[in-house]
Amino acid sequence: HRMKFQSGYEIAVTLGLFLGLAAREEPKLAKVDVLVPVPLSEHRLEKRGFNQAMILADTMKEVWKRPVCNHVVRTRETETQSGLSLTKRKHNVRGAFAVLPGFDFRNKHCLIVDDVITSGSTFYSLSRLIEDYGGRPMGVFAARTEILRGVTKMLRNCEECNRLFSHPARSLCQDCYDQAKKSFDAVKKYLRDNPGATVAQVARDTEVDLELIYDYIREGRLDVIPKDARLQCSICGAPISVGRVCAKCRNDLRSTMTSEPTRSQGKPKVDSRVHTLENIKDR
Ligand SMILES: [Zn+2]
Ligand SMILES: [Zn+2]
Structure with missing residues (x-):
């Protein structure tokens, strides 16, 4: 017996729909002017065929009526983030994005839409860039609102290629x-x-x-x-x-x-790398 799981494309569309509906009802997000999906490099786009973050944003737009900015590009290949330490992740994405001419970010509240569940370094790198262009970056995504908690619990990012996928036991996507x-x-x-x-x-x-x-x-x-x-x-x-x-x-x-007594490591570590609708970083 072989279970059938949704493809990465279908997952992004389903999640995008949920996110769009949730965002529409979230008062803190009312001032969002534009959705900025995290871009993929040309090379990876070619390999995967589509950018999940872009599909998330495009589907959100359908229900939330917010424009999508596709003027941000990835200027260089970055390693898959999942195997790296936080410091290395930050270094990995530094200067990895650029803005193409033709889009005015000034004073716009930009909601960065990412398909990655547990890494914040891409978000920080991209939000700094948006600030440089006068925009106001806001956090999230692949979020966890009350509505989405059930959905995102079943999703994870592939350890190899970082795409969202759904499987109860594996750490790798089907491909x-x-x-x-x-x-x-x-x-x-x-x-x-x-x-x-x-x-x-x-x-x-x-x-x-x-x-x-x-x-x-x-x-x-x-x-x-x-x-x-x-x-x-x-x-x-x-x-x-x-x-x-x-x-x-x-x-x-x-x-x-076994001889060392087990001590708690101070205060419990809050995973600040997870961006949720509840802790949106609004600046
Ligand atoms: Zn994969
Ligand atoms: Zn030995």
């Missing part, structure tokens, strides 16, 4: 999941057919990234491993056949972790 499975299957089959192969040979013939092949070995997923694959304990450097740490170091780690 990336299929791609990951294809790569793994190719490596597994190649090694079964060519048991004496080296890591470099596997990488070359399957076109799967070297690091990815090492990940498979570390995770113990391959029944035949490349003959020259040498894993080292990342703490002491001893040779190991699976995982990242040798048995001895793992034991040492375990005893230090």
